[in-house]
Amino acid sequence: MDPLISRRALNRATLERQLLLRRTDRPVVEVVEHLGGLQAQTPHTWYTGLWNRIAGFRAADASAMLESRELVRIALQRSTIHLVSARDCLAMRPLVQVVTERMTRTTFGRRLAGVDLDELAAAGRALLAERPMTFAELGRALAGRWPDSDPHALGQGVRWLVPLVQVPPRGLWGRSGPVAHAPADVWLATGAGVAPMTPAELVRRHLQAFGPATVRDVQTWSGLTRLGEVVEAMDLVRFRDEDGRTYYDLPGAPRPDADVPAPVRLMYDFDNLFLSHADRSRVITEAGAAALRGFMGTNVMPRLILVDGFTAGHWTVTRAGGTTTLCIHPWEPIADLEAVEEEGRRLLEFLAPGGRHEVSVLDGPSRT
Numbered sequence: 249m250d251p252l253i254s255r256r257a258l259n260r261a262t263l264e265r266q267l268l269l270r271r272t273d274r275p276v277v278e279v280v281e282h283l284g285g286l287q288a289q290t291p292h293t294w295y296t297g298l299w300n301r302i303a304g305f306r307a308a309d310a311s312a313m314l315e316s317r318e319l320v321r322i323a324l325q326r327s328t329i330h331l332v333s334a335r336d337c338l339a340m341r342p343l344v345q346v347v348t349e350r351m352t353r354t355t356f357g358r359r360l361a362g363v364d365l366d367e368l369a370a371a372g373r374a375l376l377a378e379r380p381m382t383f384a385e386l387g388r389a390l391a392g393r394w395p396d397s398d399p400h401a402l403g404q405g406v407r408w409l410v411p412l413v414q415v416p417p418r419g420l421w422g423r424s425g426p427v428a429h430a431p432a433d434v435w436l437a438t439g440a441g442v443a444p445m446t447p448a449e450l451v452r453r454h455l456q457a458f459g460p461a462t463v464r465d466v467q468t469w470s471g472l473t474r475l476g477e478v479v480e481a482m483d484l485v486r487f488r489d490e491d492g493r494t495y496y497d498l499p500g501a502p503r504p505d506a507d508v509p510a511p512v513r514l515m516y517d518f519d520n521l522f523l524s525h526a527d528r529s530r531v532i533t534e535a536g537a538a539a540l541r542g543f544m545g546t547n548v549m550p551r552l553i554l555v556d557g558f559t560a561g562h563w564t565v566t567r568a569g570g571t572t573t574l575c576i577h578p579w580e581p582i583a584d585l586e587a588v589e590e591e592g593r594r595l596l597e598f599l600a601p602g603g604r605h606e607v608s609v610l611d612g613p614s615r616t
Contacts, residue, residue, distance in 0.1 A: 253487040253495060256506040258460060258530040259557045264502045265457050266521055268513055268554070271303040276310050277318055277333050284457045284469075285330035285340075287518040288321050291419045293551075294331055296516040299598050307598070311421035317436060320413040326471040326523075327351045329414065334436045341411045341432065342444035347471035352408035359401035363394055365409060372406030373431050380415045380428035383407065447478045452498065454524070460487055460497035464526035493527075510557035512584070512591045517549040532559050539579045555582055563592065565599065572600040576609045585609065 263269050272279065279302055280286065288294040295307045313319040320337050324330040327348040332340065360368070368390070375381065375389050386406060387399030394402060406412070411432040417425035445453075454466045463476045479496055487495040497503070515521065521531060532540070536552070536559030543550055550562035553576065561578040574592040582588060589607045596605040 250486040250488040250494065253460060253489055254506055255489070255530055256557075257503065258489070258495070260506055260508050260510065261460060261497075261501075261503045262458055262521070262530055263510055263557055264504050265459060267301040268521070269504070269508065269510055271301060271305075273303050276302065276305075276313060280319060280331060281333050281336055282457060283520070284453045285324060285332040285336060285520075287325075287328055287520050287523060288331040288419070289329040290518060291424050292421065293516040293518065295421060296514070296551075296595070296599070297519050299595070300513050300515065305598075307421040311419075314416050314419055320432070320435065321419055322411065322413045322432060323348055323407065325469055331419075335442055337411075337413065337432055338436060338442040339445040340450070343447065343450055344470060344472065345411070348408050352404055356398075356401040356404050356408075359398045360405050363397055363402070363405065365405065368394075368402065368405050369409035372402075373410045376406070376410070376412065376429055376431050377434045380430045382426050382428050386429070447472070447475060448482055451475060451479055451482060455484070455496065455498045455501065458520075458524045459501060460495040460503070462493055462495055462526060465524065468526045469520070469524035510554070512587045513554040514563050514588075514591055514595050515552045515554060517551045519552075522552060531557065535580050536560075553578075553588060555584065555588065560588075567600075571604040571606055572596055573606040573608055576607065578609070578611075 260269070266283065267279065274282070276298065279298065286294045286297050295310060298310055299305045299307070310319065314321070318334055319331055320334060321329050321331050322337050322341065324332060324340050324344050325347070371390060371393060372386060375386060381389070383400070383403035387403035390402040390406070391397070391399040407429075412429040413432050413435050415428050415430050415435065417423045418427055450470060450472070451466055454469050455461055458465065458469065463479050466475050466479065467473055482496075483499065484496040485499050487497065489495065522528060531554070540550070551564070552559050553561045553563055560580065560582050561576060563577065564575045566573045566575065574596050576588055576592060578585070589609070592607040593605060596607070
């Protein structure tokens with residue numbers, strides 16, 4: 249019988265893989281690749297995800313890597329925008345292309361009826377290779393060729409058919425810009441010859457960053473299906489939890505003792521730590537799950553607080569009169585609230601360096 253692994257042991261193993269038990273001094277690009285990318289549909293909050301993981305992290309360094317094209321933001325896992333290295337962009341996108349296709353076809357397929365998709369891909373790619381465009385601009389340009397089709401659907405069809413990166417200044421630290429796109433292979437011209445990632449390699453990357461994991465966990469993270477045969481054919485170790493579910497892991501991967509201390513972490517709103525498992529109880533408590541249900545329908549993903557490795561509340565930031573205030577919203581009593589406040593002050597120095605700062609503790613969840 250496979251050895252038993254507890255929820256707390258899963259928690260500590262995942263935090264170790266996520267570089268959340270201690271900050272690393274590894275280079276930014278190496279960290280981004282280790283994590284399999286950071287979900288980054290918001291222009292700037294993912295910088296906090298790197299601050300949580302890299303000692304002495306400077307946002308300007310990652311921002312410069314977007315400008316130099318060492319890092320890019322592109323739709324990958326779950327068809328959501330991720331920050332990845334140039335190499336991972338070119339290697340991952342062919343494998344998860346089917347995910348974007350499935351989601352786009354479901355939403356826009358009927359509105360693209362009668363449009364030759366090969367022609368649409370070629371026309372859209374040619375326009376975006378000339379200059380980056382927003383989807384609204386692209387749709388208007390394509391409508392001249394397909395006047396009877398919905399311009400928005402035409403633009404989204406190109407997003408499905410052609411790997412597109414969001415180009416700077418969108419996403420730069422302290423700056424932003426329109427959500428303009430360029431073809432990934434044009435933007436990353438020096439990356440020619442990068443081999444597409446195989447399903448087994450993708451599974452390995454998930455286990456490296458999020459393991460141990462079930463097959464459903466890998467599928468939840470990637471958006472791909474039918475990975476059971478891939479996982480079973482790999483040379484992996486196996487565990488089972490109290491409910492009899494099978495977990496897979498890389499031989500020799502770090503699995504710290506369940507009682508290893510876990511520091512307070514103030515996570516950003518779309519951190520993959522909370523989005524990459526079918527069963528999220530390894531980091532989200534029952535009280536946390538109940539609090540998160542209160543945000544459903546608000547179009548808000550809260551920034552969660554980890555205490556002893558598990559969710560204990562969320563945090564918000566307000567700015568008024570030259571003062572930036574970080575507000576802590578506990579979901580249940582926090583034994584070491586002082587440690588949360590101290591981490592909040594450190595985070596404020598990163599988010600608003602040189603300004604006036606305050607940390608405030610408020611009762612119960614907010615909705616903003």
